[in-house]
Amino acid sequence: MATTDTAAEDALDELLRDKARIAELPSDDDEEESGPPFPGKQCRAKRVKPEPPAWLSEATFSLFHDDYKTISSEAIAKTTAECLPLLTIRDARGLSLNSHGLPHLRTGQHADFLRQPLGNLPAGFAVMDASRPWLFYWCTAGQSFLGEDVSIYREDLIHTVRPLQNKTGGFGGGHGQLSHCACTYATLLALATVGGLEVVDREAMWHWLGTVKQVDGGFRMAIDAEEDIRGAYCAMTALTLLNLPLELPPDCPAREAGLTHFTDKLGEWISTCQTYEGGISSAPNHEVHGAYAFCALACLCILGPPHDTIPKHLDVEALIHCLTTLQTTPEGGFAGRTNKLVDACYSHWVGGCWALLEAAITPPHHNKQQNGKTPTTVSKPISLWNREALVRYLLTCCQQSGPKGGMRDKPSARPDGYHTCYSLSGLSAAMHHYAYDAAGLDKDAVSGRLLAAFNWKGRRGTESELKSLKVDEVDVVGLVHPVFVIGFEAVERARLQFEKGEF
Ligand code: FPP
Ligand code: K
Ligand code: ZN
Numbered sequence: 001m002a003t004t005d006t007a008a009e010d011a012l013d014e015l016l017r018d019k020a021r022i023a024e025l026p027s028d029d030d031e032e033e034s035g036p037p038f039p040g041k042q043c044r045a046k047r048v049k050p051e052p053p054a055w056l057s058e059a060t061f062s063l064f065h066d067d068y069k070t071i072s073s074e075a076i077a078k079t080t081a082e083c084l085p086l087l088t089i090r091d092a093r094g095l096s097l098n099s100h101g102l103p104h105l106r107t108g109q110h111a112d113f114l115r116q117p118l119g120n121l122p123a124g125f126a127v128m129d130a131s132r133p134w135l136f137y138w139c140t141a142g143q144s145f146l147g148e149d150v151s152i153y154r155e156d157l158i159h160t161v162r163p164l165q166n167k168t169g170g171f172g173g174g175h176g177q178l179s180h181c182a183c184t185y186a187t188l189l190a191l192a193t194v195g196g197l198e199v200v201d202r203e204a205m206w207h208w209l210g211t212v213k214q215v216d217g218g219f220r221m222a223i224d225a226e227e228d229i230r231g232a233y234c235a236m237t238a239l240t241l242l243n244l245p246l247e248l249p250p251d252c253p254a255r256e257a258g259l260t261h262f263t264d265k266l267g268e269w270i271s272t273c274q275t276y277e278g279g280i281s282s283a284p285n286h287e288v289h290g291a292y293a294f295c296a297l298a299c300l301c302i303l304g305p306p307h308d309t310i311p312k313h314l315d316v317e318a319l320i321h322c323l324t325t326l327q328t329t330p331e332g333g334f335a336g337r338t339n340k341l342v343d344a345c346y347s348h349w350v351g352g353c354w355a356l357l358e359a360a361i362t363p364p365h366h367n368k369q370q371n372g373k374t375p376t377t378v379s380k381p382i383s384l385w386n387r388e389a390l391v392r393y394l395l396t397c398c399q400q401s402g403p404k405g406g407m408r409d410k411p412s413a414r415p416d417g418y419h420t421c422y423s424l425s426g427l428s429a430a431m432h433h434y435a436y437d438a439a440g441l442d443k444d445a446v447s448g449r450l451l452a453a454f455n456w457k458g459r460r461g462t463e464s465e466l467k468s469l470k471v472d473e474v475d476v477v478g479l480v481h482p483v484f485v486i487g488f489e490a491v492e493r494a495r496l497q498f499e500k501g502e503f
Helices: 006-018 020-024 058-064 071-087 107-118 123-145 151-164 181-194 202-212 229-241 266-271 290-303 306-313 316-324 353-360 387-397 417-431 463-468 488-497
Strands: 433-436 456-459
Touching (some): 071 387, 107 123, 107 417, 123 417, 181 488, 202 229, 290 316, 306 353, 353 433, 387 417
Antiparallel strands (some): 433 456
16 A cells, blocks of 8 residues: 555545455446345446545555445535535625624514415315424514514414314314324424413313323323334423423323323333434434434433433434534534435434533533532533524525525425424524523422523624624624523423412
8 A cells, every 4th residue: 555644544444444344345347237135216326436546455445435326416416516615705695694694594584484474374274284384483483583573473373373282282283184293293382372271271281281291101102103202202391391290190091001291211212212323313223313313302401401311312412523524524414324415304304413412511500500600610601503503504605595584404395384483493593502501400309390491591793703603793693582482481481380389
């Protein structure tokens, strides 16, 4: 091997000695169009010849370089090509630029864009009939992240969601539809955002949640529906925001099978969703996805303080490693899973994981107040990801240009409420800092309510932090609660509203 770097040579020699599978690497003659051992369109792959640097043998290079050409690898290359001129501002698309040369956040246009779906909808929205609560949530919470007054929606939202609430508890997507954990979660967050949670029948909600709690510790999305990590996060959000009793209702199936509390076996069930990749799947033995990592971490942050519950139930190092691989180069945004495309919505689903993980590995005394005073020597907060790269992706590639506003998955996609809400939440994760205040109580002594999720504090990015992200003051979004994904005032209002916890 011809090399000028002996340390690198030694390391590679070591690898060559240790890895017996080197011997099994296909030789150049094998590199026909054989593809991987899975037939079918999605998997048919062409082995393209890698280009190793001059100092590296082909056999060694193929250990590090994924040289399979697939439908996904081609789509990734196409995405990079469409993003590059925007990322480098070679093409500014007429967007006005801030003092650092990045596009301004189009605050007013994005707020206007989020107002539209809250009025009468065009016929094309009929496909969203089972997801109406999501529109309510994305469009109200998204506006609140932009500093808009959303209390104006209070009466209308209460009037609109009243028929979606079932007598047997919980909310469906539309009139006459079965209650569902996702619809219930989205309805509650929208109501909390505008200040209308009193419309919720809390006692019926408690009974309904009892019907989706499973004996193995997890939650189904609805009666007889799939059991997955979304169910766990959505159900625990409802129980905590509404301060429902943690005891299971007397007649529910999980109680009949020996469980007594909603929290029973929950952490253990979440553990079973962590896979060999280190990431989190929707349910045991499924594929890892970044969005499920957020559900798992946020659910554990409801169960208790992050430095207790996260390391107790997850291999934190493996999860950090897995999520780190999802920040894409050169786009700077996040992909949802291995070998897939960057997408703005993962700015929240993956971008929102970092604050929770950073708190999981921060010693509890770090943020603790002593005699009412913050400790004088606070070391620098741990930072696990590239905030600047995410901000650049969102501002350059994900803002719709022209009069319309709204944010989008990637340049070739159209803006929508979902990507707008979660892009703004991702910007908030990048621009600000969120820390767990270990001085707060874990549990309310009288009502028994889990309080850990209410102990988070947000701190706005300082002038110098914002400068390093290349944003001006006018490009800054509001603080977003890292567990409930609504404004901090909305969380505090819900905490106070149900402090007593009685029906
Ligand atoms: C794949 O879609 C996406 C998933 C399998 C999961 C998405 C889950 C969420 C966004 C979170 C849900 C959370 C709650 C609280 C209800 P895809 O194949 O279109 O996208 P991809 O290629 O980016 O993976
Ligand atoms: K996607
Ligand atoms: Zn998306």
